[in-house]
Amino acid sequence: MTESFSCPLPIQRHETIQMAHGAGGRFSQELMQRVFKPRFSNCFLDLMDDQAKLDLPSGRIAFTTDTYVVTPCFFPGGTIGTLAVNGTVNDLAVGGSNPLYLSAGFVLEEGFPLDDLERIAESMAVAARNAGVMIVAGDTKVVQKGSCDGIFINTSGIGLLRDDVSLSCRNLKPGDSILLSGSVGDHGMSIMTAREGLSFRSSISSDCASLNRMIAAVLDEVPEVHAMRDPTRGGVAAVLNELAVSSSVGIDIDETAIPVRDEVRGACELLGIDPLHVANEGKLIAVVPAQSAAKALDVMRRFDEGRQAVPVGSVTADHAGMVVMRTAFGSRRIVDLPLGEQLPRIC
Amino acid sequence: MKHIDEYRDPKLVSRLVEEIGKKSAGYWTIMEICGGQTHSIMRNGIDQLLPPNIKLVHGPGCPVCVTPLETIERALCVAAMPGVILTSFGDMLRVPGSEKDLFMARSEGADVRIVFSPLEALQIARDNPDKEVVFLAVGFETTAPANAMAVRQAAREGIANFSELVSQAMVPPAMRAILSAPGNRVQGFLAAGHVCAIMGWEDYEPVAEEFCVPIVPAGFEPVDLLEGILEVVEMLEGGRSGVVNAYGRVVSREGNCVARRVMHEVFEVADRPWRGIGVIPASGLVLRREYERFDAEKRFSVGHIAPLESPLCRSGEVLQGHLTPTDCPAFGRECTPQSPLGATMVSSEGACAAYFRYHRNPFVS
Numbered sequence: 001m002t003e004s005f006s007c008p009l010p011i012q013r014h015e016t017i018q019m020a021h022g023a024g025g026r027f028s029q030e031l032m033q034r035v036f037k038p039r040f041s042n043c044f045l046d047l048m049d050d051q052a053k054l055d056l057p058s059g060r061i062a063f064t065t066d067t068y069v070v071t072p073c074f075f076p077g078g079t080i081g082t083l084a085v086n087g088t089v090n091d092l093a094v095g096g097s098n099p100l101y102l103s104a105g106f107v108l109e110e111g112f113p114l115d116d117l118e119r120i121a122e123s124m125a126v127a128a129r130n131a132g133v134m135i136v137a138g139d140t141k142v143v144q145k146g147s148c149d150g151i152f153i154n155t156s157g158i159g160l161l162r163d164d165v166s167l168s169c170r171n172l173k174p175g176d177s178i179l180l181s182g183s184v185g186d187h188g189m190s191i192m193t194a195r196e197g198l199s200f201r202s203s204i205s206s207d208c209a210s211l212n213r214m215i216a217a218v219l220d221e222v223p224e225v226h227a228m229r230d231p232t233r234g235g236v237a238a239v240l241n242e243l244a245v246s247s248s249v250g251i252d253i254d255e256t257a258i259p260v261r262d263e264v265r266g267a268c269e270l271l272g273i274d275p276l277h278v279a280n281e282g283k284l285i286a287v288v289p290a291q292s293a294a295k296a297l298d299v300m301r302r303f304d305e306g307r308q309a310v311p312v313g314s315v316t317a318d319h320a321g322m323v324v325m326r327t328a329f330g331s332r333r334i335v336d337l338p339l340g341e342q343l344p345r346i347c
Numbered sequence: 348m349k350h351i352d353e354y355r356d357p358k359l360v361s362r363l364v365e366e367i368g369k370k371s372a373g374y375w376t377i378m379e380i381c382g383g384q385t386h387s388i389m390r391n392g393i394d395q396l397l398p399p400n401i402k403l404v405h406g407p408g409c410p411v412c413v414t415p416l417e418t419i420e421r422a423l424c425v426a427a428m429p430g431v432i433l434t435s436f437g438d439m440l441r442v443p444g445s446e447k448d449l450f451m452a453r454s455e456g457a458d459v460r461i462v463f464s465p466l467e468a469l470q471i472a473r474d475n476p477d478k479e480v481v482f483l484a485v486g487f488e489t490t491a492p493a494n495a496m497a498v499r500q501a502a503r504e505g506i507a508n509f510s511e512l513v514s515q516a517m518v519p520p521a522m523r524a525i526l527s528a529p530g531n532r533v534q535g536f537l538a539a540g541h542v543c544a545i546m547g548w549e550d551y552e553p554v555a556e557e558f559c560v561p562i563v564p565a566g567f568e569p570v571d572l573l574e575g576i577l578e579v580v581e582m583l584e585g586g587r588s589g590v591v592n593a594y595g596r597v598v599s600r601e602g603n604c605v606a607r608r609v610m611h612e613v614f615e616v617a618d619r620p621w622r623g624i625g626v627i628p629a630s631g632l633v634l635r636r637e638y639e640r641f642d643a644e645k646r647f648s649v650g651h652i653a654p655l656e657s658p659l660c661r662s663g664e665v666l667q668g669h670l671t672p673t674d675c676p677a678f679g680r681e682c683t684p685q686s687p688l689g690a691t692m693v694s695s696e697g698a699c700a701a702y703f704r705y706h707r708n709p710f711v712s
Contacts, residue, residue: 262348269351272695328357329569331392333705339441339684 017112022142035118036138039125044101044136052136054101057160062097064088065156071149073120075194077186077206081120083281084153085127085135086210087232093212094228094284096167096219097159102128103137105154110145120151131210133157164223171226172247176315177293181214181284181300182207182308183259184236188278189267204263209282214303218286222296227287230280234338237276239285240323241337251323253313253335277338287315354568355391363573364396371580374400376532378525378668380518381539382409382696383567389701391569401580404532404668405701407521407621408539410486411438411694412666415620416656418514419444421649422483425512426457428647432475434468435483436490437461442693445654465490465497465511472501472509481643484511488542491515491632492606495613498634498641510643513633516619518542519550520630525667526558533668535579537565537572540594545610547602551590559588566594613638622690623656623663660689665698672702679703 020027037046044052066087073080085102092099104124108117128135186207193202211230219225227247231239236258244251260268260275268275282305288296293311300306323335353359379385385405388394394403407413423444426433433449440449440459453459458478462468465482472480484494494511501509518539525533538551543564551562561582565575575593582591592598610632619631634642644650659677664670672678672691682688684700691697695704 265348265351327390327392328355329360329391329393329396330357331395333390333392336704 015114017108017110017114017117017142019110019142019144022108022140028140031140035114035121039121040104040128040135040138042134042136044134045138052101052103054136054158056100056158059163060161062092062095062159062161063156064091064095065154066091067152067154069149069152070191072191072194073116073151075206076190076204078208078281079120079123080151080153081124082127082208084155085124085131085133086208086281088155088157089131089133089210089212090230090282092157092159093210093215094167094230095159095161096165096228097161098216099131099133099157099159099212101136102133102155102157103139104135105139106141107148107152107154108140108142109148109150110142112150117151127210131212162219165219165225167225167228169227169229169243169246172243172249172251172287172315173226173289174249174315174317175290176226176287177290177311178240178251178253178313178315179286179288179293179296179300180236180258180310180312181211181286181306183261183264184231184280184283185260185264185268185275185278187281188235189264191279192271193267202263202267204261204267207280207282209305211282211284211305214300214306215284217302218296218299221299222288222292224292225286225288225296229285231283231285232281233279235275235277235279236285237274237323237335238337240335243285243287244323245321247315248320250316250319250321251313252316253323253325255325255327257310257312259308259310274338276335290314351568354566354570356570360396360569360573363570363577367401367573367577367580368398370577370584371398371400372584374402375534375580375583376402376404376668377535377537377576377579378404378406378533379537379565379572380406380408380522381537381542381567382412382694382698383541384537384539384565384572385409385698386696386701387567387569388572389705392705393569393572397576401576403576404671405665405698406525406536406668407624407666408487408518408542409691409694409696409698410490410516411442412662412690412697413516413621413624414439414442414485414514414690415622416444417620417653418483418485418512419448420652420654421644422449422512423447423452424649424652425481425643425647426452426459427455428479430478432458432460432471432478432480433483434460434462434471434480436463436485438694439483439485442690443687465494466500469497469501469506469509472506473504476508478508479646480509481647482509482511484513484515487516487518487539488546488610489539489544491610491614492545492603495610498613498638499609501641502638510641510646511634512643513614514619515614515632516621517616517630517632519554520627521621521624522551522554522562523558524624524627524630526554526560528667528669530669531667533560535561535583536563537575537579538562538590540564540566540571540597543592543594543598543602545603545606547600548590548592548598549600555589561588562590564590564592564594564598566597621666623660623666625663657688662689662691662699665691672699673706675699
């Protein structure tokens, strides 16, 4: 009797990312077919060329890029994917452009669960749809286990610049109002409390959202806006400092005016972190001439992202390059740039 | 938010400020011991609210600031050894040794991890039996019980790959050193509320008596601080000394007996060098003989490392209340949070860092 003998067949369906998924062969194609194509499908991407050929109306375009390495890659209120789409969309929008097309480059660690990648891709597709942009080009690379932390995503984007506005961080004028679209610190504290090591859990959800629709509406009705920024890393403090330095003006803000959700405040108190230094991913700072502030706030409040929009301060000719906060007690203090990573204090 | 808003009530704050103004006739210099209090004073601009005859000076109670340079150097040396995981509270990582800090060590390949509790470091030791896990055990009486607990737990479970690089400090001997120093200008103290929560205030009574000063355990919120200041002012105006508690919701005379018991079981009192100040007798804690196998200094033979401080840094004078940070010639010039010369500019609780962050501009004096 001879045993029946058959050639061993390679495993056809993997549950985790293998080096072969980045090698450009059949596995890469399968990854494209299974994960990306069904979710990102559009007339440019579906051609599967090495480049997307885009039709753009004449005019100036804005172009930006950002790389996302957040850990954990799933957190309350978003994923690394929603962040990658919304972050790039927002970077385009705050410059006064209408975001149109994104590219997405993935660096995947060998062994990364395919289910997770699908969830991330799905979240990107939803975010892109919400923002009204298309993902028209992409790339995937796989690196050996230990060479990256699960998944890194780069997105680049282009948008069409409006010609009816002129936004710049050098535009601030004494007397301008500083408007903030909502509560600060939600994203950063959501990530920090979702990380291992903290023995408390919170219900803090990231504010990750695209702002382009709200921004477009504000600019439609208040084209005289002087500057817009989304206060991501470094928080509101970093953005206000950059604006003050770039325009050689001072900025006064009012502590009691800045919305901070109770959960965020509590977590910040416990960790000894200033909410103004904590990252946001769906907030807008707009600097507008004082007489346009009410109108701009009105428009912002029509959108979910801007429901809680408030004026938080004003631009002054005093203390150029500095941001000064009036405390709830009437004293004043400097609001400085955060220094690198936010570190919980000892006691 | 409960437990916060009531202690930050602007109306209550202005009433207390008014009361302090009414009660104070003389010129008084009061030291808040704790770096957390310094930070809160600067952040909330409490010093701006006080009448000009009340001067606050900032004490040595920032654990990061007074950790001697040799401890940082030893930590850097241990972290660079193969097979070591060095664990630490976050704000120690940025404290510069003579050439680098622990962040730089990490970027060079050392396994340096931020933990929120020494018990987390112990868990890392359990999870990595083939590694040596070292916890950088710094701090005052506030961190000592948990640091002691981790060692006791390691001993009970026989976790041989865990050790602590210990640099524990204690407040009362530092207060004695400040009061005994020639040129001392401190007339009353706000004692550190959280230290007193552990230790109670019995140890402060002999200090108050010997030096005829008021010592008032106080909290960290604006209302807490102002209530403490008001108490000190009333005592100074009335010519009274002694210890009066202004932080009743947290501090009791005997403190936390369980925490103290663990602390004394594992640690014993020893002389200790304070960065910028020098050795203060009986002001530190070291592991007792029966726990010395958990002493990283001995395990890794790094006790001999003794580097030199920058000659420009005058943090010792700042820590003793002799010098206001902005009066230091290096402040904001050679010495900034980006490139600190001394630890008082590094820690978020350090007096120099607090001044740089909140008050460096002359418009807020």
